[in-house]
């Protein structure tokens with residue numbers, strides 16, 4: 001198998017065929033000139049580059065034998081055929097049996113199900129990803145509903161909390177303050193050159209678990225595995241990154257197994273400079289069309305980073321924009337169950353941060369689009385409560401900028417339940433990161449005001465959910481339409497089975513990103529988020545509605561992602577932001593055809 005290896009690790013015993021010296025030197029020099037920019041000398045032959053250092057000498061080699069078995073991208077384990085075992089020097093390195101991929105999948109799923117501790121399943125999945133990438137994605141795609149809670153929320157939250165203890169092999173790129181001034185060089189250490197999506201965190205707001213510093217790496221790794229499994233983006237073009245500027249988490253700072261910088265978080269100029277260097281280096285190394293997804297930054301940085309880079313880079317904040325799009329989709333779908341239009345509803349949020357205000361703004365934009373009323377007017381039916389109570393105009397002077405548009409005229413209200421009584425919302429959305437805040441009194445208040453209250457408990461992981469599915473259905477006496485950020489099992493209440501939906505941005509970002517990639521989009525616009533919501537809402541079937549669901553099951557997610565991608569791409573073409581021309585006629589088919597397929601390939 002031809003793979004790109006570091007020149008320094010080439011050994012005659014592990015690499016049987018090395019390309020000719022001339023070609024090797026040429027490849028070594030290729031594209032890896034120092035990033036002064038300007039000169040694109042692929043083979044290090046121009047006078048203009050003769051004084052530049054080769055930062056990373058790469059070489060092509062042909063993997064066989066143990067090297068092949070240890071290369072997760074090409075390893076097939078026991079699925080190597082007799083012919084492949086002969087041709088690739090594998091004889092004796094594998095036991096005699098040949099298992100096809102389906103049998104491997106069956107065996108692995110059987111083994112995974114033996115683990116009773118979710119974290120052990122997570123670790124087994126990560127081991128598989130590092131051992132046999134195609135098998136990892138095949139079992140994730142084929143068993144998505146069972147494995148999503150393992151590689152994603154809630155288990156990924158626990159994995160991040162214990163990342164230092166369970167750390168085996170590094171996944172993704174770590175860029176810390178130590179690398180300030182050298183970020184481009186760090187990017188060049190990553191072996192893949194054709195990167196299409198980067199998910200980056202600084203670890204400060206990991207799910208609802210707070211500051212986990214460098215251990216937040218589990219989130220970009222998990223999100224990108226969903227980009228591939230759910231959205232079909234090739235794993236080789238995905239790059240997880242953690243920016244380590246320290247942590248204010250004392251527990252981690254005192255933990256001997258903590259893997260990050262042992263210092264308090266850098267802020268202000270020092271933080272901004274590292275982030276800016278990173279953003280410039282990404283564009284320089286991967287070009288204009290690489291998608292940078294910001295994930296789990298604290299809100300005091302998240303809004304500013306998005307605003308600062310949205311006009312110069314292809315950036316997307318999943319917590320603000322992806323969450324908004326998924327919730328709007330659920331609301332649009334719910335109109336089949338509660339009737340009326342979006343404009344007929346009144347919305348109350350517990351939590352006015354990235355998720356809360358992001359969702360609020362997209363709802364306001366959609367109502368404005370539907371009714372032609374100005375967005376300043378459509379915001380009036382949307383209310384938010386933060387840790388200090390209802391956001392009202394008398395608080396304007398002390399509010400963060402992203403809360404100001406929601407400061408409506410009203411007397412101050414401290415408690416959520418009192419806000420419900422005063423505002424009389426039809427929809428209650430939890431985005432506070434604080435568990436158990438939708439108390440019995442809260443749910444009962446919603447049920448007393450509405451025949452079918454819509455209750456979304458978005459906070460992750462499960463421990464931070466505002467209420468459980470069982471609480472929502474029982475306390476509302478079966479009236480609630482309920483969905484949550486982390487999954488809950490179906491609930492039986494008075495002889496009826498209620499199936500809760502999962503309102504999680506995982507429905508949106510994989511298809512959204514694919515849509516940007518296939519159209520060659522260069523910027524993200526709100527209209528694309530609305531297009532994604534509409535595509536997702538349209539995938540909810542009558543059968544789903546009959547069960548009280550406002551989201552389709554994840555089992556169809558690849559098809560759903562293709563429709564989301566097609567709608568997003570169509571919008572990119574319409575807005576003149578697409579660069580892949582001509583526009584494919586059938587965007588759904590085109591999106592499907594671009595999706596990564598994890599089946600093993602035959603080796604000659």
Ligand SMILES: NC(=O)C1=CN([C@@H]2O[C@H](COP(=O)(O)OP(=O)(O)OC[C@H]3O[C@@H](n4cnc5c(N)ncnc54)[C@H](OP(=O)(O)O)[C@@H]3O)[C@@H](O)[C@H]2O)C=CC1
Pocket residue numbers: 205206207208209298299318319320323326350351352353354355356385386387388430431432433434437458459460461464484485486503504505506
């Ligand atoms: N389901 C999904 O797809 C997604 C879920 N989430 C989840 O949403 C949660 C919040 O994320 P995010 O918006 O980014 O976080 P932020 O930190 O940006 O916002 C949290 C908000 O909750 C408020 N808050 C905190 N404690 C309380 C309380 N006791 N009562 C009322 N309000 C409170 C904060 O108030 P103040 O401003 O006063 O501090 C702040 O406004 C997390 O758990 C995250 O996992 C996030 C993205 C996607």
Ligand SMILES: CC(=O)C(=O)O
Pocket residue numbers: 153206207208296318319459460485504505506
């Ligand atoms: C789902 C997600 O992005 C979050 O909880 O932060």
Ligand SMILES: [Mg+2]
Pocket residue numbers: 207295296318319
């Ligand atoms: Mg997130």
